[in-house]
Amino acid sequence: MNEKYGEELLLRHDIRPTAVRMLVLQAMERFDDTFSLADLEVATETVDKSSIFRTLTLFAAHHLLHIVEDGSGTTKYCLCRNDHDCTPDELHCHFHCERCGRTYCLEQTHIPAIACPAGFEVHQINYLVKGICPDCRTKSGGTEPSR
Amino acid sequence: MNEKYGEELLLRHDIRPTAVRMLVLQAMERFDDTFSLADLEVATETVDKSSIFRTLTLFAAHHLLHIVEDGSGTTKYCLCRNDHDCTPDELHCHFHCERCGRTYCLEQTHIPAIACPAGFEVHQINYLVKGICPDCRTKSGGTEPSR
DNA sequence: TTTCCGTTGCAACCGAGTTGCAGATTATCG
DNA sequence: CGATAATCTGCAACTCGGTTGCAACGGAAA
Numbered sequence: 248m249n250e251k252y253g254e255e256l257l258l259r260h261d262i263r264p265t266a267v268r269m270l271v272l273q274a275m276e277r278f279d280d281t282f283s284l285a286d287l288e289v290a291t292e293t294v295d296k297s298s299i300f301r302t303l304t305l306f307a308a309h310h311l312l313h314i315v316e317d318g319s320g321t322t323k324y325c326l327c328r329n330d331h332d333c334t335p336d337e338l339h340c341h342f343h344c345e346r347c348g349r350t351y352c353l354e355q356t357h358i359p360a361i362a363c364p365a366g367f368e369v370h371q372i373n374y375l376v377k378g379i380c381p382d383c384r385t386k387s388g389g390t391e392p393s394r
Numbered sequence: 395m396n397e398k399y400g401e402e403l404l405l406r407h408d409i410r411p412t413a414v415r416m417l418v419l420q421a422m423e424r425f426d427d428t429f430s431l432a433d434l435e436v437a438t439e440t441v442d443k444s445s446i447f448r449t450l451t452l453f454a455a456h457h458l459l460h461i462v463e464d465g466s467g468t469t470k471y472c473l474c475r476n477d478h479d480c481t482p483d484e485l486h487c488h489f490h491c492e493r494c495g496r497t498y499c500l501e502q503t504h505i506p507a508i509a510c511p512a513g514f515e516v517h518q519i520n521y522l523v524k525g526i527c528p529d530c531r532t533k534s535g536g537t538e539p540s541r
Numbered sequence: 542t543t544t545c546c547g548t549t550g551c552a553a554c555c556g557a558g559t560t561g562c563a564g565a566t567t568a569t570c571g
Numbered sequence: 572c573g574a575t576a577a578t579c580t581g582c583a584a585c586t587c588g589g590t591t592g593c594a595a596c597g598g599a600a601a
Contacts, residue, residue: 248466252552263548264548265598267548267551268548269551273530283588285588290475295549295550295551296588296589297549297550297551297552297589297590297591298548298549298550300588301496301548301549301590302588316465316522318461318463318520320558321588321589342427342510342514353508353510355395356508356509356510357513359506359507359508360486361503361505361506361521361523362503363500364500364502364503366415366527366528366531367498367526367527367528368531369523369524369525370492370524370525371523371524371525372521372522372523372524373465374512374519374521374523374524375519375520375521376508376514376516376518376519377516377517377519378514378515378517378518379511379515380513380515381512381514384515386511394489402555404564408566410578410579412566412567412578412579412580414580430557441580441581442580442581443557443581444558444583445579445580445581446555446580447558447559448579448580467556467588467589468556468558469558476554543577544581544599545600546597546598546599546600546601547598547599548595548596548597548598549588549595549597550594550596551574551578551594551595552575552593553590553591553593554592555590555591555592556587556588556589556590557588557589558582558586558595559584559585559586560585561582561583561592562583562585562601563580563581564579564580564581564582564596566577566579567576567577567578567579568573568575568577568581569574569575569576570573570575570576571573571574571575
């Protein structure tokens with residue numbers, strides 16, 4: 248990822264581009280799918296987990312990333328490609344592999360709308376599919392789940 | 395709930411109806427929507443949380459209840475009305491209130507199907523909506539979130 | 542340069558979930 | 572019925588991801 252681009256991205260989201268935040272952002276960009284706080288701890292090597300935690304919280308509040316709950320006990324995140332609070336039809340589904348623990352973004356698969364009963368005010372939607380991913384199905388043994 | 399009915403329900407699911415399990419089942423039946431391990435700890439009063447935990451795990455494995463991940467950090471459960479591993483169209487959506495922390499079963503709202511990319515083997519689906527529930531919207535102050 | 546305020550690292554903490562183990566309970570068999 | 576085996580339960584301790592308090596750091600403004 249381009250340095251300049253990252254800085255502009257943060258500024259566009261009203262986030263002060265500090266050194267640590269740039270490091271975290273660059274680490275995030277290297278993931279194809281979702282990533283966890285622990286993933287970033289490994290990927291950045293130098294940044295403390297509490298700083299990563301606060302960075303993630305900040306980024307999420309500024310709509311730079313989405314929070315993905317995959318039921319693994321570990322919160323996952325994925326970069327948002329929009330600059331604003333996404334509407335349901337801009338969101339995609341996620342797939343959590345029960346064998347290897349990876350959580351995929353099904354970018355092409357948008358979340359179908361539902362008719363929520365009257366009176367409920369909708370803010371966010373999560374559509375999560377669980378099962379076995381193509382990788383694990385072919386190499387039938389599979390990897391151990393990393394949670 | 396009828397004692398006899400509960401016993402038969404457990405037997406039908408290949409679960410030995412012990413005293414503790416009957417107590418937990420009766421407690422579960424008293425919830426309209428979803429409940430957590432902590433909820434059952436309070437509701438049963440006498441049963442230890444590790445026993446409840448093992449009971450929940452067992453019940454879930456025997457398709458007596460569904461696991462609902464609402465992103466609150468606490469796992470929620472709801473009773474399954476079928477005797478088997480539910481197919482996607484038998485499942486309903488859930489609504490998590492960000493203010494009071496309650497998670498509702500939208501029994502009438504079934505989960506819409508998606509076209510999962512080829513190669514993914516689907517086991518379970520979760521459709522979770524977050525926002526503010528009718529209760530909290532009317533009494534605009536709302537209750538404090540209980541997580 | 543000095544001051545100030547947001548940011549960061551460290552260490553301690555929190556709480557839901559999970560497990561090992563010994564004692565209690567239930568089922569099985571003679 | 573009594574002995575034995577298998578299962579279940581409560582207790583206490585532990586795990587681990589997430590979260591927070593606080594002091595030190597760093598960079599912008601005065």
